Amino acid sequence: MxxxxxxxxxxYYAAIAVSMSQSPSNFxxxxxxxxxxxxxxxxxxxxxxPALFVAVFGYSTWVIVLPNALAAIGTVLLVAFTGRRLFSxxxxxxxxxxxxxxxxxxxxxxxxxxxxxxxxxxxLTAWAAARALTTPRLRWIILSGLFIALAFQTYMLxxxxxxxxxxxxxxxxxxxxxxxxxxxxxxxxxxxxxxLWWIILVSLIPASDRPYIGSTLSNNPWEMVFGYNGLGRFxxxxxxxxxxxxxxxxxxxxxVFRLFNEQLAGQIAWLLPAAVLSIVILWMLRxxxxxxxxxxxxxxVFGAMxxxxxxxxxxxxxxxxxxxxxxxxxxxxxARRRGVLWPQISLVSVAAxxxxxxxxWYPGYSTVVSWVQALIAVGVIVLLIAERTLTSFPRLxxxxxxxxxxxxxxxxxxxxxxxxxxxxxxxxGGVSDSPSMGGLGTGAGGQxxxxxxxxxxxxxxxxPGQGGVPGGVSGQGAGPAQGGADGALGQGAGPAGTGATxxxxxxxxxxxxxxxxxxxxxxxxxxxxxxxxATDGGSVLPIGGFxxxxxxxxxxxxxxxxxxxxVRFVMSSSAAGGxxxxxxxxxxxxxxxxxxxxxxxxxxxxTAIYDCAP
Numbered sequence: 001m002x003x004x005x006x007x008x009x010x011x012y013y014a015a016i017a018v019s020m021s022q023s024p025s026n027f028x029x030x031x032x033x034x035x036x037x038x039x040x041x042x043x044x045x046x047x048x049x050p051a052l053f054v055a056v057f058g059y060s061t062w063v064i065v066l067p068n069a070l071a072a073i074g075t076v077l078l079v080a081f082t083g084r085r086l087f088s089x090x091x092x093x094x095x096x097x098x099x100x101x102x103x104x105x106x107x108x109x110x111x112x113x114x115x116x117x118x119x120x121x122x123x124l125t126a127w128a129a130a131r132a133l134t135t136p137r138l139r140w141i142i143l144s145g146l147f148i149a150l151a152f153q154t155y156m157l158x159x160x161x162x163x164x165x166x167x168x169x170x171x172x173x174x175x176x177x178x179x180x181x182x183x184x185x186x187x188x189x190x191x192x193x194x195x196l197w198w199i200i201l202v203s204l205i206p207a208s209d210r211p212y213i214g215s216t217l218s219n220n221p222w223e224m225v226f227g228y229n230g231l232g233r234f235x236x237x238x239x240x241x242x243x244x245x246x247x248x249x250x251x252x253x254x255x256v257f258r259l260f261n262e263q264l265a266g267q268i269a270w271l272l273p274a275a276v277l278s279i280v281i282l283w284m285l286r287x288x289x290x291x292x293x294x295x296x297x298x299x300x301v302f303g304a305m306x307x308x309x310x311x312x313x314x315x316x317x318x319x320x321x322x323x324x325x326x327x328x329x330x331x332x333x334x335a336r337r338r339g340v341l342w343p344q345i346s347l348v349s350v351a352a353x354x355x356x357x358x359x360x361w362y363p364g365y366s367t368v369v370s371w372v373q374a375l376i377a378v379g380v381i382v383l384l385i386a387e388r389t390l391t392s393f394p395r396l397x398x399x400x401x402x403x404x405x406x407x408x409x410x411x412x413x414x415x416x417x418x419x420x421x422x423x424x425x426x427x428x429g430g431v432s433d434s435p436s437m438g439g440l441g442t443g444a445g446g447q448x449x450x451x452x453x454x455x456x457x458x459x460x461x462x463x464p465g466q467g468g469v470p471g472g473v474s475g476q477g478a479g480p481a482q483g484g485a486d487g488a489l490g491q492g493a494g495p496a497g498t499g500a501t502x503x504x505x506x507x508x509x510x511x512x513x514x515x516x517x518x519x520x521x522x523x524x525x526x527x528x529x530x531x532x533x534a535t536d537g538g539s540v541l542p543i544g545g546f547x548x549x550x551x552x553x554x555x556x557x558x559x560x561x562x563x564x565x566x567v568r569f570v571m572s573s574s575a576a577g578g579x580x581x582x583x584x585x586x587x588x589x590x591x592x593x594x595x596x597x598x599x600x601x602x603x604x605x606x607t608a609i610y611d612c613a614p
Contacts, residue, residue: 001073007065007110008421012546013047014064014112015529016040018537020051027051029202031211032525034537035517038545038552041215042229043198045153046114059536068116072109075116076100078123079322082130083329086291090336094403095329099123099321103413103428104267108315110418111426114154115315121151122162122322129166133290136173141166141183145191152195157230158319159195161301163188169294199225212552214525214545215244219552233309244549247311250425258307259317265358266366266429268317268324270410274351275299275324278331281343285334295330298323314427328406336399341388345381348405352377355409362429366409373408380405501530504605509569510535517566520609521558523588524548527571541567544588551587558591562598562612570595570610 012032019034020027026036030044040047049067057063080096099105108115125147132140144166151159167188171180202210202221216223232245252261260269279296283289299320306317328347335343355370380401387393417428509519509531521541522528528540543558544550553561561567599610 001066001069002418004065004069004110005062006421007061007069008423008426009061009064009112010423011529011533012526013040013114014059014061015525015532016044016047017050017054017064017112018059018532020044020047021055022537025210029211032214032545033528033540033542034532035539035541036211038212038525038542038550039214041224041546042114043153043156043225045150045198046117046155049117050112059533064112065110068109068112071116071120072105075105075120075123075322078120078127079325079329082123082127083326083333085127086130086134086326087287087330088333088337090399091329091333093329094332094406095325097403097407098271098325098328101407101411101414102268102318102321102324103270103410103417104315104426105318105321106414107267107417107422107426107428108318110421111423113313113315113426115318118151118155118158119318119321121147121154121159122319125151125162125166126322126326129169129294130291132166133169133173133294134288136170136175136180136183138183138186141170141187142190145187146194149191149194153198156225158305158316161305162298163191164301165294165297168297169290172290172293212545212550214550215547216550217244233312246547247309248313248425249311251306251312251314251316254308254310256307259303260358262361264314264317265361266413267314267427268320269358270354270413271324271328271351271406272303272320273354274347274406275327277346277350278327281331281335281346282327285338285340285343287330287334291330295323295327299327313425315425332402332406339388341384344384344402348377348380348384348402351406359409366413366429369412370409373405376401376408377405501534502605502607503534505607506531506534508605510538512569514568515565516568517561518568520569520571521567522571523592543591548588553591554587555590555594559594563614565613568611568613569604570599570612571607572601572609 016030016032019031019036022034023036025031026034027048028044029036030039030042030047032038032040050064053063053067076096076099079099080092082092083095084092105116105119125144128140128144128147131137132144145163148159148162148166151162167184170184171177173180199221202213207219213219213221213224215228228244228246233247250263252258252263255261258264259272276299279292279299282292282295302320302323306312306320309316331343332347335341335347352370352374355373359367359370380398383393383398383401387395387398413429513519517539518541519535519538520531521543522531523543525542525544525546528542531540532538541553541561543553545552558567595610595612599612601608602611
């Protein structure tokens, strides 16, 4: 929460929270725009709390980001208490320290991306699973399944990837096989229903009585969850004839070693080798098998998933913070209490070597810090050996020094991240705020938001244009806004200098709205978001939804809106800065062609827009 007012927000997701705070209907469906025309591109679970915060405290960057920061704090505490319950205070404290210093987790927790609530739900699942696997009772495995269902409301199918680890681990608990199968069947059924209730309810409501389901071809919540956000993410191409999809291009190509590539290594890889070693240590030292299997399969399944998905944001990997933290904390705490030397030395050594190797990707401060960590690790190893021969050795001090030797470099990366917020694609290690694909800035780490060296072909830095907006909203843009999953790209409202969200432009819209239902119509939701924020929830019609590909409204519906006086002004693609306006669905193209023929261009405080008044 340090200096949270300097954090950076995604305008797209901020506009959703503002719109959802406007009415119970918007809140339930996750409407993107205040009028409830179209929903966001996922189940709205991650936005219910931010929407409540906006409803109570009003809109500001601090209010929008605060729920994520609180969720991160809750995650760290849950991980620490889970580690303590599973074994010891030492295990809990080290586990909590690892979670609190996972750089990509810190980066995303200082934004309004929905990932942080998903990680919180994973921590809740781990806490309940610790009970279910050590004192197996039906109520605890059911509660674990309910927390997985809660995670499903925040990040959909990715949550179910935890069930294989939990289910197999539960079979290792000490109780009759028939009881274990019965417990899993009951918990799984309840978890399935609790996961799908929102989809079922929305699918039963007539389309005319709810917003259009965003990022779908058929206005169907099942397609949105299992197509666009499911199968589409593992497709090798960005589009499919069966469903709309988008594969964020921020984490390199899918491969076995993806988590250690240049884009991801500095975000999550610092303790991954130590976590794998920890599973081996827990198994060899005969830690309860059920817990060891649970953590091991969790790491394996999520690691395989992130390695295989066609494209993703770096911050997706924040989900690994929980199993990595618990594995390392439990392994070190176990070896410490039992007085087994080799696991302690191995964990500290592997963490230090990993830090040095990863730092080669990022010349600068990270190299210096990683070598300091390596020197500390050498000192800790000497102390670990010495304390075995000296009875009065300060064991607590050695444990604290070992913790530093485990997390020093990721701690520094996390701290630097606080000073370099990124709204569109939160990443760790000193990355500047970057408004678009073409403007991936560089920071202290000398890396851009894709993790590539500055000046390389994939990450040329561009100068963002800043458009001042009332209420502190910044209309950023450095070229065309790109349509992307999770608000990844194109959060800016327009190119530098267009004034598309300037105070004068917003004032023009408000003064000339008259009896129209909408202040203005835009092609795609990205251009609409900053106007919604600048007007504190003013109604904007996002033609084509998130990236302009949704068939909402239809051409006939749009013409009827114009004839009825519900829509008067339409932002052109150049004013909106939205690529979606020129590459969107055929419906969006039809509407744009009709506007160009039937509406007149007018000057709106220096911005050229279309006036469709009769």
